[in-house]
Amino acid sequence: QKEVEQNSGPLSVPEGAIASLNCTYSDRGSQSFFWYRQYSGKSPELIMSIYSNGDKEDGRFTAQLNKASQYVSLLIRDSQPSDSATYLCAVTRDAGGTSYGKLTFGQGTILTVHP
Amino acid sequence: GAGVSQTPSNKVTEKGKYVELRCDPISGHTALYWYRQSLGQGPEFLIYFQGTGAADDSGLPNDRFFAVRPEGSVSTLKIQRTERGDSAVYLCASSFTGDTEAFFGQGTRLTVV
Numbered sequence: 001q002k003e004v005e006q007n008s009g010p011l012s013v014p015e016g017a018i019a020s021l022n023c024t025y026s027d028r029g030s031q032s033f034f035w036y037r038q039y040s041g042k043s044p045e046l047i048m049s050i051y052s053n054g055d056k057e058d059g060r061f062t063a064q065l066n067k068a069s070q071y072v073s074l075l076i077r078d079s080q081p082s083d084s085a086t087y088l089c090a091v092t093r094d095a096g097g098t099s100y101g102k103l104t105f106g107q108g109t110i111l112t113v114h115p
Numbered sequence: 116g117a118g119v120s121q122t123p124s125n126k127v128t129e130k131g132k133y134v135e136l137r138c139d140p141i142s143g144h145t146a147l148y149w150y151r152q153s154l155g156q157g158p159e160f161l162i163y164f165q166g167t168g169a170a171d172d173s174g175l176p177n178d179r180f181f182a183v184r185p186e187g188s189v190s191t192l193k194i195q196r197t198e199r200g201d202s203a204v205y206l207c208a209s210s211f212t213g214d215t216e217a218f219f220g221q222g223t224r225l226t227v228v
Contacts, residue, residue: 004157043206043219044158088157102148102171103217105157 003027003104006089010110019076021109023089026070033065034103035074036088044088048074079113086110117141119220121207127226128197136192136223140209147190148217149182150206158206164190197227 007022021035032051036044050056050063050072062075072091076083090103120139128134140147146165150158160174167187175181179197184190194201204224208217 043221045219046216090157102160102163103158104160107155108157 002107004089004091004106006087006106006109008109010112012112012114013079015079015081015113015115017079017113019079019083019111019113021074021076021087021089021111023072023074023106024070025072025089025091025104027091027093027104028067028070029093030070030091032092033063033072034090034092035061035063035072036090036105038086038088038108040085076111079111081113081115084112119207119209119218121205121220121223123223124221125224125226127228130197130199130227132197134194134197134225136194136205136225138190138192138207138209138220140188140190140207141218144209144211144218145187146210146212146215146217147184148208148210149190149192150208150219152204152206152222154203161192194225197225199227201225202227 004025013019035048037047038044048061048063050065053065053067056063060077064073086108088108089106092103119141122137148163149161151161152158162169162175162182163171164184167184179195182192202225204222206219206222208219210217
């Protein structure tokens, strides 16, 4: 079993729809959770971080965390073609609500938003 | 510089050769990380530097891989006796300290033929 698993893609949604990206993790000691966006040929870019159970909203993005179920998700509302990218889920054991660089990544989900 | 700089952007080498990959972090960032990303996969942690010392090298796959950061700024990832399985994009990231957001460079695409 992989430490971090993401829903298999690619995921294709029409412009304006909600894109739902899911991630499960195996290490119950994981404390901090992140979503990165990676455009083709580019480096990963942090878009969301979440540290406690519940929802966290930032603009069109909402991250959801359920530690009991070891599940993290990312919702993108009003999806735009510019959201088309690979989305990477990453976790770290480090606590304290800080972003520590030793991350364990999932394999990524390719999202395509078509006009 | 404005961001993390990695050179070269592309490197093609023959199996068995030695390669060096360079990372120039954001000025003032004390923490530096190396990751490796294979096609269709997420980045895989290799090593973490805090200042000049390797604080965590648990991700280095074997003793052919070595990294240095002698002055606490630029880092070099060294791979000896390269194998075709080493082909990947090698990403470097840096952060102000070890507990702040890490910013990634554009990566070096290594191809071993």
